[in-house]
Amino acid sequence: MTSFLSNLFGKETLSVIGIDIGSSSIKVVQLKKKGAQAILETYGELSLGPYAGVSVGQATSLPEEKITQALSDLLKEKEVNVTTRLAGIAIPYSSSLMTVVEMPVVPPKELATMIPIEARKYIPVPISEVSLDWSVIPRDTFKLDPLPEDASVQAAAPTVAPTGKMQTQDVLLVAIHNETLSRFGNIAAKNQLITSFFEIEIFSTMRAVLDQTTAPMMIFDMGAATTKLFIVERGILRVSHTINRGSQNITSAISKSFGIEVDKAEVMKRHFGLTDTTPDGVNVSKIIILTLDFLFIEANRIILAYEKKYNKNVSKVLLVGGGSSLKGIEALAQKNFQTEVYGGDPFSKVVTPAFLDEILKQTGPQFAVALGLALRRLEEQA
Numbered sequence: 001m002t003s004f005l006s007n008l009f010g011k012e013t014l015s016v017i018g019i020d021i022g023s024s025s026i027k028v029v030q031l032k033k034k035g036a037q038a039i040l041e042t043y044g045e046l047s048l049g050p051y052a053g054v055s056v057g058q059a060t061s062l063p064e065e066k067i068t069q070a071l072s073d074l075l076k077e078k079e080v081n082v083t084t085r086l087a088g089i090a091i092p093y094s095s096s097l098m099t100v101v102e103m104p105v106v107p108p109k110e111l112a113t114m115i116p117i118e119a120r121k122y123i124p125v126p127i128s129e130v131s132l133d134w135s136v137i138p139r140d141t142f143k144l145d146p147l148p149e150d151a152s153v154q155a156a157a158p159t160v161a162p163t164g165k166m167q168t169q170d171v172l173l174v175a176i177h178n179e180t181l182s183r184f185g186n187i188a189a190k191n192q193l194i195t196s197f198f199e200i201e202i203f204s205t206m207r208a209v210l211d212q213t214t215a216p217m218m219i220f221d222m223g224a225a226t227t228k229l230f231i232v233e234r235g236i237l238r239v240s241h242t243i244n245r246g247s248q249n250i251t252s253a254i255s256k257s258f259g260i261e262v263d264k265a266e267v268m269k270r271h272f273g274l275t276d277t278t279p280d281g282v283n284v285s286k287i288i289i290l291t292l293d294f295l296f297i298e299a300n301r302i303i304l305a306y307e308k309k310y311n312k313n314v315s316k317v318l319l320v321g322g323g324s325s326l327k328g329i330e331a332l333a334q335k336n337f338q339t340e341v342y343g344g345d346p347f348s349k350v351v352t353p354a355f356l357d358e359i360l361k362q363t364g365p366q367f368a369v370a371l372g373l374a375l376r377r378l379e380e381q382a
């Protein structure tokens with residue numbers, strides 16, 4: 001006899017995975033749903049450096065076959081023990097083109113025909129070569145007359161305010177090159193993955209780390225070669241910006257200063273971070289701070305520009321990406337920002353074994369994208 005108590009938790013769904021193919025490593029997170037809860041089953045990471053003849057922690061630019069092979073190796077890795085092929089995959093932010101466009105307030109169907117025409121102004125390649133997606137950014141205040149629910153009864157002409165001025169709306173426009181989509185499609189197919197969506201990484205991160213905060217906030221994603229900055233307000237992406245400097249720059253700086261190999265510098269970076277410990281009397285944190293200062297200055301510039309433009313305070317900064325696993329980064333960041341700084345803790349959104357708490361908090365920032373993807377894949381099964 002099976003226990004009827006198990007019904008209390010609802011039916012279990014199949015396990016799903018989120019796959020984040022970053023420039024320096026592939027990350028995977030496997031979740032399962034039990035009742036209303038998402039449960040962490042396993043997670044893992046595979047460095048791409050060795051596939052490209054560079055050190056762990058360095059960014060790579062690998063051809064499709066090598067990525068396919070690396071992903072296959074990660075999915076076969078016994079210690080990670082991925083047991084499902086139901087997946088969601090991230091598209092790197094750098095392979096996308098995002099812009100906010102101002103459009104007249106028209107019914108959704110009409111907007112759908114207007115967007116590709118408008119998109120031509122912003123997209124430097126023929127529209128036939130990209131896949132477009134968009135979403136209307138809701139207004140802060142109810143300045144607009146709401147449109148009727150039923151599109152068929154909506155007037156074809158744009159809504160005109162009583163002042164006679166045409167009402168406009170901001171629309172977030174996203175384009176991905178078809179070649180990118182087919183590249184990721186091939187990588188997935190060759191690994192027998194049942195992929196139901198590709199999602200630009202920032203949207204996965206947002207799902208993984210955002211809370212109920214409606215005020216503007218910054219997501220600071222420090223990867224290997226780049227640091228990506230995003231401002232999100234009321235759960236909507238408003239600003240995105242890439243700095244061509246990331247955690248691998250810290251490694252090279254350590255390598256040069258100490259005259260040591262890159263892989264040794266990488267170990268040193270991860271081991272000491274910004275702690276006060278000084279191997280051989282030389283302070284590693286001084287070297288690390290040089291790179292971080294540059295990034296924080298840039299991030300502050302973006303924050304100030306947003307605050308000035310919209311006359312609002314950016315309420316907090318969330319640190320994600322492997323570079324944010326650096327020991328002591330939160331405290332240093334806090335000194336540099338006038339706003340609250342938090343380390344992103346994506347695993348707090350799911351049920352995890354207590355004995356992993358410490359390690360998940362430390363490595364968590366790196367898995368934000370993969371976790372966000374898995375959460376979406378899980379929702380699809382509900």
Ligand SMILES: Nc1ncnc2c1ncn2[C@@H]1O[C@H](COP(=O)(O)OP(=O)(O)OP(=O)(O)O)[C@@H](O)[C@H]1O
Nearest residue numbers: 022023024025057223224247248321322323325326
């Ligand atoms: N504990 C740690 N301390 C300091 N740095 C770390 C630590 N763990 C990882 N890193 C650094 O984080 C970087 C990788 O971060 P992440 O995995 O977020 O990048 P990625 O997703 O591959 O890159 P991108 O998103 O830019 O394509 C590497 O440069 C690595 O050295």
Ligand SMILES: [Mg+2]
Nearest residue numbers: 022023223321
């Ligand atoms: Mg990344």
